[in-house]
Amino acid sequence: MIDPATPRLYAYHRALREAAASGVHTITSERLAARLGDAISSTQIRKDLAALGALGRRGQGYAINPLVEQLAWVLGLGHEWSIAIAGFGYLGHALATFIASRESRFRITAIFDRSPGVIGQDWNGLRVADITTLEEHVQSAGCNIGVIAVPADAAEAIAQRMASAGIRAILNFAPATLRVREPVLVRNIDLAGELSMLTHWLTAADAQAQERA
Amino acid sequence: MIDPATPRLYAYHRALREAAASGVHTITSERLAARLGDAISSTQIRKDLAALGALGRRGQGYAINPLVEQLAWVLGLGHEWSIAIAGFGYLGHALATFIASRESRFRITAIFDRSPGVIGQDWNGLRVADITTLEEHVQSAGCNIGVIAVPADAAEAIAQRMASAGIRAILNFAPATLRVREPVLVRNIDLAGELSMLTHWLTAADAQAQERA
Numbered sequence: 001m002i003d004p005a006t007p008r009l010y011a012y013h014r015a016l017r018e019a020a021a022s023g024v025h026t027i028t029s030e031r032l033a034a035r036l037g038d039a040i041s042s043t044q045i046r047k048d049l050a051a052l053g054a055l056g057r058r059g060q061g062y063a064i065n066p067l068v069e070q071l072a073w074v075l076g077l078g079h080e081w082s083i084a085i086a087g088f089g090y091l092g093h094a095l096a097t098f099i100a101s102r103e104s105r106f107r108i109t110a111i112f113d114r115s116p117g118v119i120g121q122d123w124n125g126l127r128v129a130d131i132t133t134l135e136e137h138v139q140s141a142g143c144n145i146g147v148i149a150v151p152a153d154a155a156e157a158i159a160q161r162m163a164s165a166g167i168r169a170i171l172n173f174a175p176a177t178l179r180v181r182e183p184v185l186v187r188n189i190d191l192a193g194e195l196s197m198l199t200h201w202l203t204a205a206d207a208q209a210q211e212r213a
Numbered sequence: 214m215i216d217p218a219t220p221r222l223y224a225y226h227r228a229l230r231e232a233a234a235s236g237v238h239t240i241t242s243e244r245l246a247a248r249l250g251d252a253i254s255s256t257q258i259r260k261d262l263a264a265l266g267a268l269g270r271r272g273q274g275y276a277i278n279p280l281v282e283q284l285a286w287v288l289g290l291g292h293e294w295s296i297a298i299a300g301f302g303y304l305g306h307a308l309a310t311f312i313a314s315r316e317s318r319f320r321i322t323a324i325f326d327r328s329p330g331v332i333g334q335d336w337n338g339l340r341v342a343d344i345t346t347l348e349e350h351v352q353s354a355g356c357n358i359g360v361i362a363v364p365a366d367a368a369e370a371i372a373q374r375m376a377s378a379g380i381r382a383i384l385n386f387a388p389a390t391l392r393v394r395e396p397v398l399v400r401n402i403d404l405a406g407e408l409s410m411l412t413h414w415l416t417a418a419d420a421q422a423q424e425r426a
Contacts, residue, residue: 006409006413007403007410009413010403010406010410011390011406035390036390037392074413074416075409076409076412076416077409079412079416081415089307089310090307091307091310093303094302094303094304094307097302097303097304098303098304098404099404099405106408144415145408145412169411169412169415175227177228177248177252178250179250185411185414185415187410187411189407190220191311191312192311194384194400195319196223196288197219197220197223198358198382198383198384198398198400199290199292199318199358200223200287200288200289201219201289201382202294202382203292204289
């Protein structure tokens with residue numbers, strides 16, 4: 001399963017890259033915490049970085065560049081990753097554009113859809129393939145990561161086919177619980193669930209305000 | 214802050230609605246766990262539901278319909294929520310389409326962009342407004358939830374303006390750490406971070422396989 005420290009390591013990596021881009025060479029755990037909006041304590045930061053073997057100097061902090069490189073290595077950002085996207089509606093398109101614009105290490109090498117109007121479209125020189133040909137394209141492109149952006153009722157079958165074709169990690173945006181298991185890793189991004197968290201919080205805050213009134 | 218049980222409650226709500234749609238009237242905690250792909254234990258489910266005052270009957274389980282209604286109430290799905298979307302590129306468009314298609318309680322009442330080519334476009338009868346007019350539109354539409362789908366460098370200023378205009382909860386898709394604080398709630402959906410979790414996991418799995426070899 002996912003190491004609970006991973007999201008923090010990624011946050012450090014991003015904040016340190018931003019710091020480096022602004023011309024800074026060293027940073028204390030307190031300054032790094034401030035850059036992260038104080039969502040993570042400086043104590044936690046020191047602990048996480050010490051676990052990687054990175055020790056800051058008292059008063060001076062951490063040398064940024066080697067730390068960025070080490071975090072990149074730990075986070076697997078040193079590899080090239082080959083990504084297949086299933087479902088090329090607005091969401092699939094948004095994800096493709098986002099991934100391509102953000103990370104040069106993430107290459108989109110296969111895109112699938114089931115709609116005749118979408119199959120055959122060109123996206124940055126890549127032709128959208130028929131979802132029925134998923135296996136052959138995933139194998140010939142050597143995709144190791146799959147992104148699922150299809151309707152809920154189609155997600156499970158596509159996840160299973162991706163796993164059979166050799167994909168080892170899936171980012172699932174369909175509002176469906178996938179039954180794919182280890183050794184294939186699944187991360188679910190549940191947009192409706194995220195919205196419900198906001199509305200739950202707002203409802204609870206209103207109820208508290210009424211009690212106080 | 215967000216109650217850690219909230220994502221689970223939302224998962225129960227979705228799985229119970231699916232069960233009801235398939236014609237089932239009662240469900241045991243074990244069956245519900247199975248519907249959730251065994252990602253949550255039946256013990257945890259009984260605990261969470263008992264905290265809401267819902268007790269299952271031995272051998273029969275929970276009556277589904279009242280439980281769905283209670284969860285909907287707790288999750289704030291009984292209200293209508295008015296949503297403003299900032300940034301109407303592929304991602305903003307995907308989110309608008311997704312929200313509109315999924316949840317009748319979530320109404321998109323304002324859409325903003327900064328690009329002259331996008332401002333004035335029609336989306337389901339709603340005109341995309343200039344981001345410079347955010348405050349007036351958010352207030353006149355009574356938006357209480359904001360969705361940020363703009364580039365990272367623009368996100369912080371828009372979050373602050375949303376908060377000033379009365380928005381109380383924000384779903385942020387920009388890869389930036391927002392400094393907006395309570396009483397405004399922010400949920401960050403970090404797509405690049407999610408991808409890094411997959412690559413971190415794949416890298417670690419490969420390293421383990423090499424050690425064994």
